[in-house]
Amino acid sequence: MSRIFINYRRQDSEGYVGRLYDHLSSHFEPSDIFMDVEAMKPGVDFVRALEEAVVACDVFIAIIGPQWLTAESEDGSRRLDADNDFVRIEIESALKHDKVVIPVLVGRATMPLKRDLPETIAALAHRNAFELSHQRFAYDVEQLVRTIKSALLPVKPATKARASSETLRRKMREIKALRDQLFDAKASPLYAHRIENRYFPVLGDGNPDANILFIGQCPGEYEAIQGRPFVGASGDVLDEMLLTIGLKREDTYMTNVVLDRPPDNRDPIPAEIEFYVPYVDRLIEIVEPGVIVPLGRFAMGYILRKYDLPEKKLRIGQLHGKLMQAKAAHGNIFILPIYHPAMVLYSAREKDTLRQDFQQLKPFV
Ligand code: URA
DSSP: OOOEEEEOOHHHHHHHHHHHHHHHTTTSOGGGEEOSOOOOOTTOOHHHHHHHHHHTOSEEEEEEOTTTTTOBOTTSOBGGGSTTOHHHHHHHHHHHTTOEEEEEEOTTOOOOOGGGSOGGGGGGGGSOOEEOOSTTHHHHHHHHHHHHHHHSOOOOOOOOOOOOHHHHHHHHHHHHHHHHHHHTOTTSTTHHHHHHTTOOOOOOEEOTTOSEEEEESOOOHHHHHHTOSSOSHHHHHHHHHHHHTTOOGGGSEEEESSOSOOGGGOOOOHHHHHHHHHHHHHHHHHHOOSEEEEBSHHHHHHHHHHTTOGGGGSOHHHHTTOOEEEEETTEEEEEOOBOOTHHHHHOGGGHHHHHHHHHTTGGGO
16 A cells, blocks of 8 residues: 655656655655556556556655656647646646645756646645755655655544443443344345355444444355354454454454355355445444454445545555545544455465554554
8 A cells, every 4th residue: 555656757857756765765664655657558547547546645745856847748748738647647636635745846946836837736836845955865855754754644542431331231232233133134135045054144243332343244154153253264364463463352343244144155246235234334333433444345345435435446455554534423433444364365475464454453452
């Protein structure tokens, strides 16, 4: 997941950008710094692809060198005005999505005036610029690093005060009522399969007042036999990850976007997700978590759509480990998409990614 996006024009500032990248990568994870849009395959809508890359970042750095404003294409027209100018398109997206945009001046460039900019990026002229001078490069970059760090989403420790026993009792009653409703959900597309196989529906499990709510995909065989989420191999991975941040599953609440086991171990289909998400919505209302952790693409897709986040069209590969904010009925919350723990069962290498993403949950423990 890239948190820092560096936007630049190769012919204008490539040398500076290389030096800047080297410095930044000693302060930030190199994987958090996005510099060059991968070669795009023929047929790809590049405006959309660039927008997706920009939406995924938290801080957008626009490197402005001496030829930034005036660079020309072969036909003598200004590149900044061309339909396919990456630099302008990326800045447009960053401004449109209200990213922290920091213009960084290099090579003694000065900040372009509003009247000289294409209208769609005129607002760039109002952003406070930062100058990287040749002589004091290391010092200037240190200052820039500070600015970036303070701009990255400030996560105030968002722990939750212990609920009174009366509140806990109420929440338990509400969850029990919801569970009864789920048992009786004859309209579910998976009800017949549940009954035929003598499976249980799996509403969820854990602390009814948890600060961290995990939402997985759907129950597997073990889960459907026991009526509890994450009690199979994926659950073992989840427990191991929780341990790395000093948590036990009883401290959290765990559920899924689909609450009955689909046949043949297949992925859930949209009609099933649509049927069960009102239960998930109700669980969120009851538990009132400070952070929701969708595990995998199905849960992430639903939660980003539910809170209508600008990132809702992005893929989990672009968003895992990225802490986002949303407004829930019970107050402001965080959303942290993480890969589904089953991924580790297929590719052991991914364990480090999972472990790293789980570290983001520490302020909520
Ligand atoms: N996978 C899930 O997504 N949820 C479970 O409960 C178990 C495995």
